[in-house]
Amino acid sequence: MGLEALSPFCIPLLYSFKIGVSMATPILRIRNLTVIYPGVHPVKALDNVSLDIYPGEFVVVAGVSGSGKSTLLRAINRLAENDHARIEGEIYFDGVNVLKASRRQLRELRSHIGFIFQEYNVVERLPVLTNTLVGSLAHVGLLRSLLGRFPREQIERARQALVRVGIPQPRHGDRAARLSGGQKQRVGIARALMQKPKLILADEPVASLDPITANVVMNIFKKINEDEGITTIINLHDPVLTFKYGKRIIGLKGGRIIYDKPISAINRETFEEDIYGTGDSGD
Amino acid sequence: MAQGIAETRLSVTIWLRRIGLVVGLLGLGALYGWALRGVEFDLFSVFKYGGKFFELLGRMYPPDFSPLPNLVRPLLQTLQMATLGTFIGALMALPLVVFGSQLVVRSAVIYWPVRTVLNVMRTIPDLLYAVLFVAAMGFGPAAGVGALSFFACGIIAKLTSESADNINPKPIEAVEAVGAGKLQVIRYAVLPQLIPAYIDHVIYVFELNVRVSAVMGYVGAGGIGMQLTTAMEWRNYPQVLTIALLIFALVLVIDLLANRIRDAFVQGIAWPRPLRFLGLGALVALITWAFISLEIDVDRLIRGVDYFRNLVWAIITEPATEYLGLAIQRMVQSVQIALVGTTISFLISVPLGFLASRRHVGMPVVFAVGMKQIPNVIRAFPELILAIFFIATFGPGPLAGVLAIAIHSVGTLGKFNAEIVEKIRKEPVEALQSSGASRLQIFRYAVLPQVLPEFLALFIYRFEISVRAASVLGIVGAGGIGSLINEAQSYRAWDIVGICLVVIIPTVMVIDFLSARIRKKLIEG
Ligand SMILES: Nc1ncnc2c1ncn2[C@@H]1O[C@H](COP(=O)(O)OP(=O)(O)OP(=O)(O)O)[C@@H](O)[C@H]1O
Ligand SMILES: [Mg+2]
Numbered sequence: 106m107g108l109e110a111l112s113p114f115c116i117p118l119l120y121s122f123k124i125g126v127s128m129a130t131p132i133l134r135i136r137n138l139t140v141i142y143p144g145v146h147p148v149k150a151l152d153n154v155s156l157d158i159y160p161g162e163f164v165v166v167a168g169v170s171g172s173g174k175s176t177l178l179r180a181i182n183r184l185a186e187n188d189h190a191r192i193e194g195e196i197y198f199d200g201v202n203v204l205k206a207s208r209r210q211l212r213e214l215r216s217h218i219g220f221i222f223q224e225y226n227v228v229e230r231l232p233v234l235t236n237t238l239v240g241s242l243a244h245v246g247l248l249r250s251l252l253g254r255f256p257r258e259q260i261e262r263a264r265q266a267l268v269r270v271g272i273p274q275p276r277h278g279d280r281a282a283r284l285s286g287g288q289k290q291r292v293g294i295a296r297a298l299m300q301k302p303k304l305i306l307a308d309e310p311v312a313s314l315d316p317i318t319a320n321v322v323m324n325i326f327k328k329i330n331e332d333e334g335i336t337t338i339i340n341l342h343d344p345v346l347t348f349k350y351g352k353r354i355i356g357l358k359g360g361r362i363i364y365d366k367p368i369s370a371i372n373r374e375t376f377e378e379d380i381y382g383t384g385d386s387g388d
Numbered sequence: 389m390a391q392g393i394a395e396t397r398l399s400v401t402i403w404l405r406r407i408g409l410v411v412g413l414l415g416l417g418a419l420y421g422w423a424l425r426g427v428e429f430d431l432f433s434v435f436k437y438g439g440k441f442f443e444l445l446g447r448m449y450p451p452d453f454s455p456l457p458n459l460v461r462p463l464l465q466t467l468q469m470a471t472l473g474t475f476i477g478a479l480m481a482l483p484l485v486v487f488g489s490q491l492v493v494r495s496a497v498i499y500w501p502v503r504t505v506l507n508v509m510r511t512i513p514d515l516l517y518a519v520l521f522v523a524a525m526g527f528g529p530a531a532g533v534g535a536l537s538f539f540a541c542g543i544i545a546k547l548t549s550e551s552a553d554n555i556n557p558k559p560i561e562a563v564e565a566v567g568a569g570k571l572q573v574i575r576y577a578v579l580p581q582l583i584p585a586y587i588d589h590v591i592y593v594f595e596l597n598v599r600v601s602a603v604m605g606y607v608g609a610g611g612i613g614m615q616l617t618t619a620m621e622w623r624n625y626p627q628v629l630t631i632a633l634l635i636f637a638l639v640l641v642i643d644l645l646a647n648r649i650r651d652a653f654v655q656g657i658a659w660p661r662p663l664r665f666l667g668l669g670a671l672v673a674l675i676t677w678a679f680i681s682l683e684i685d686v687d688r689l690i691r692g693v694d695y696f697r698n699l700v701w702a703i704i705t706e707p708a709t710e711y712l713g714l715a716i717q718r719m720v721q722s723v724q725i726a727l728v729g730t731t732i733s734f735l736i737s738v739p740l741g742f743l744a745s746r747r748h749v750g751m752p753v754v755f756a757v758g759m760k761q762i763p764n765v766i767r768a769f770p771e772l773i774l775a776i777f778f779i780a781t782f783g784p785g786p787l788a789g790v791l792a793i794a795i796h797s798v799g800t801l802g803k804f805n806a807e808i809v810e811k812i813r814k815e816p817v818e819a820l821q822s823s824g825a826s827r828l829q830i831f832r833y834a835v836l837p838q839v840l841p842e843f844l845a846l847f848i849y850r851f852e853i854s855v856r857a858a859s860v861l862g863i864v865g866a867g868g869i870g871s872l873i874n875e876a877q878s879y880r881a882w883d884i885v886g887i888c889l890v891v892i893i894p895t896v897m898v899i900d901f902l903s904a905r906i907r908k909k910l911i912e913g
Contacts, residue, residue: 182565184561184564184565187557187561187564211567212567212568212569213567214567215564215565215566215567216566216567217567218565219566220562220565220566222558222561222562224558226558226559226561226562227559227562228559228562228563228576228577228580228581229559230580230581230584231576231580235576239562239563239566239568239576239577240566241566242563242566242567242568242569242572242576243566243567243568243569247569247571247572250568250572250575250576251571251572251575253575293562296562296566297566299566300566300567
């Protein structure tokens, strides 16, 4: 009597406590995801990928160029459809079937997912502040947003987000074109924060930055994840950054998952050999 | 064995390539032989009578400034016509841009007809619009404004919808990714990129319109061109020079101003608020002033609409088919004029491009800056005025047209060639330098491969524009289909003007289409 009787309930609880995340329900559930870019020579960029991502996780997707990292992230919010990709399988975000969502549902869904691009994708001609406010578009009335009259509290939030990622107030009125690469990426992160996202997807966010700036930006991601518990998936091709920041690492190769382990369970040498070593994939 | 097959296959491809090259060169030679004969070009007469050109200039000097007070009003009228024409054209272009690109409506049912209208509008050369509007609305500046509006609308709409097709899709993705709606995407990712392009194109067209507006008087569409024509007819050469200088000065001033404004936009310099209001106020005042002083009367506008209905009706129901053969023959000559003229211009502009750029030649900077002014000066002389001068030298005929195009095109070709040379990436040059290559080798392997495709693409693009010019230069007597239009116009034979339209529009469209294809291939390799 006593402890033994409770144990069947306790063990999963204890286990989930130990690895620091709630095992309750995955925030993102991917089943048999296959993505094909049609064309004269169709490319199968992802091949039968299945994944569960739990709330609060910090996941790094590693792989060489062409292994399908971008495709994976862009399939999750269906941006890949812009490239006419055919997405098959199932993706559930927060319980919603992404691939079956209507245009309207998709917009709602995207508003909860912050996406960060390698090329920052800021509108060069718009001021920094407006670029950040873009993140709140889904929740600002159509007329107001078309007239550019954002609610005062959104503007306040945008300013806070910018300061938080390290863009001081005096620069908020500058055109984005006048920022450095690292600063543009900070604006990209601030834009994502404006969405109050449940999930952050970042596609090679530091690939165009120098090593020092890259670490600064990676630390911003880390801090957001730790302070607010926002689930984060980051694509990285750099093994050093992967090992420095990743808590769970997913290795992609030729569109398939060949690795999916917490960082502690990975042997660095064999991992690098498997992922980056001379294989038959990549270009 | 397999290797042997591979080797023979390789040598076969090499031979095929060589044969292709020879056939291509022969074809090119034949093409130019044919074109040179078609435009009655021979160097002998160019040199023999070329002296007369300077003699002509001599007779113009010194300019006669006494009629200056009488020229102020026509000069202002020229500016007014250009302003109003650009303004109306820019407004007319807006719906065409919105529905002629796939930004707002993705439906091909709307997109294709609008694009077609746009392409047809763009094929009709500036002076042909003037001829049509004068026929429709009678002599005077109102016809000029009508012509300039349509001309401006065609170019602005075309260029802006091309910009719309080419805007950076990345910010669009970012705005889509936050869950924004279609209109929000347009507001926050498309317009910020498109509006500067639109303004840029409007300014560019305004520059063009000032040039066109200055010569439109030749066909009776108002502005200082009328005075120029009269002076030319009376062989009052000193007065001709005065008017030419006035036009030249006007164009230079406008170009200078336009460049200032454009640079401000391109670099995104935020103007201080008072200056912005002042600029806007000046613009509104200019347009209002132009509107009031041009005395546009509604009756004539309605008459104009009627005329165009009749013209289109005549083309459809009773085309002057007996003139079709002649029209095609003259159109061919126009194309030949454009080809020879643009080629001569190209031959002048390539060395000029190198000399006028500050890089890779090692000339002193002052020299390069000086060279760079040559195209700017040339660009300020409208083709038509050059053509009139060359007709006075060599007599009427295609040769005058060839030379007018050859000289005028140096304005744009020289300028842009220099810019191409300045844009060369220096990494390949340094790579060759570091391997000890000679200057000539560097030129051959690092410079030429970078600039040649762009030079050629620019040449072909200029050819496109020259075809339009060559099809109206005949209106002043410089050969090609314009001469037929001129005759038809003086007999008021609108059915013949109609048949000319029927020939010009598809020809220009086909050339535009081919040119775009070839340029794309050249640039993308
Ligand atoms: N728009 C597209 N059209 C056709 N094929 C594509 C497209 N985008 C990606 N691919 C192909 O899909 C495969 C996976 O590409 P993906 O961009 O996902 O790789 P990646 O791991 O992100 O590479 P990188 O590190 O270079 O960004 C590659 O073979 C690529 O050529
Ligand atoms: Mg990628």
